[in-house]
Amino acid sequence: MAEGPLSAGAALWWIIGAALVAWGVCSACSPRLPGVLAIPRWFAGSWLGRVLALCAWGGAGWHLFCQRP
Amino acid sequence: MVLVGLAAAGAFAWWEGGLDQSTTAAHIGVLAAIGVAFAAAVVAGRGRQRQPSLAWVRGPWSLRRHLAEDRTGTLGAGVWVSLTLAVIGWDLNSFAHQSRALPTLSGIFGHLTASHGGRAATVALWLALGALIALGWRRAR
Numbered sequence: 001m002a003e004g005p006l007s008a009g010a011a012l013w014w015i016i017g018a019a020l021v022a023w024g025v026c027s028a029c030s031p032r033l034p035g036v037l038a039i040p041r042w043f044a045g046s047w048l049g050r051v052l053a054l055c056a057w058g059g060a061g062w063h064l065f066c067q068r069p
Numbered sequence: 070m071v072l073v074g075l076a077a078a079g080a081f082a083w084w085e086g087g088l089d090q091s092t093t094a095a096h097i098g099v100l101a102a103i104g105v106a107f108a109a110a111v112v113a114g115r116g117r118q119r120q121p122s123l124a125w126v127r128g129p130w131s132l133r134r135h136l137a138e139d140r141t142g143t144l145g146a147g148v149w150v151s152l153t154l155a156v157i158g159w160d161l162n163s164f165a166h167q168s169r170a171l172p173t174l175s176g177i178f179g180h181l182t183a184s185h186g187g188r189a190a191t192v193a194l195w196l197a198l199g200a201l202i203a204l205g206w207r208r209a210r
Contacts, residue, residue, distance in 0.1 A: 009163055009171035016155050023148055033145035039153075040198070044206040046125030047118050050110060053202045058103040061195050064182065065085065066096050068175050 078196050086189025090182075102196060110203035117207040 006014075027033040043053035081098065088095035120128075129135075135143040156174070163171040182188040 007170040007172070009159075009168070012159060013172065013174075013177065016152070016159060019155075020152055023152060027145060027149075030141075032139075032141045034142055034149065036149075038146070039149060040202055041206050044202060045118075045128075046120050046122040047114070048122035049125050050114070050118070050202060054103075054106060054110060054199070057195070057199050057202055058106070061099050061103065061199075063175060064178055064195070065099050065188070065192065066090050068090060068179050068182075 078200075079193065082193035082196060083189045085192045086187075087185050102199065106199040106203045109200075113204050114207060117209075119206070119208055 024036045027035045027038075040053060043049040081102070085095065085098045088098065132143070160174045163173045178191065182191050
């Protein structure tokens with residue numbers, strides 16, 4: 001990550017993160033909106049979706065905990 | 070049984086959190102967790118999946134029907150899809166440019182996992198998500 005003042009790239013990550021949190025709170029407050037758990041629940045709806053989600057989960061874990069320079 | 074599983078996952082997360090990412094032990098630990106998640110999904114899920122894979126693939130494409138049945142829910146799902154695409158797109162853009170001004174998502178996580186506690190907490194969250202995907206939302210036997 002860039003040192004010193006916030007870079008444009010880091011600022012956009014903050015904006016995306018804030019939007020995710022804001023939408024997560026909105027959807028948690030309204031029973032008619034799908035919440036954040038709707039995403040893994042949708043993938044867990046079939047064997048194919050579950051396997052795809054597990055592959056993505058495993059790949060992310062391998063990258064984060066074993067590979068990242 | 071659940072408490073034993075939680076204690077084992079917590080101990081594993083703390084142990085894995087103390088390892089350097091280049092060590093063989095760290096690699097074996099992550100591969101073992103991935104193997105356990107796949108095995109648990111198969112053992113717990115036999116005959117308990119909610120819908121066939123083909124119906125699941127076809128499901129999202131009938132957008133007009135979804136909008137007619139549940140307009141608010143469909144638009145809400147659209148916001149989640151847009152935000153997910155924003156994360157993926159900006160990460161790919163940052164990765165392609167390889168600039169210090171454009172940090173990637175894994176670079177940001179790298180700051181979180183630099184300490185023992187941060188790495189252990191991230192491993193614990195990763196395990197919780199994996200358990201949810203492998204075991205969650207099954208049909209009752």
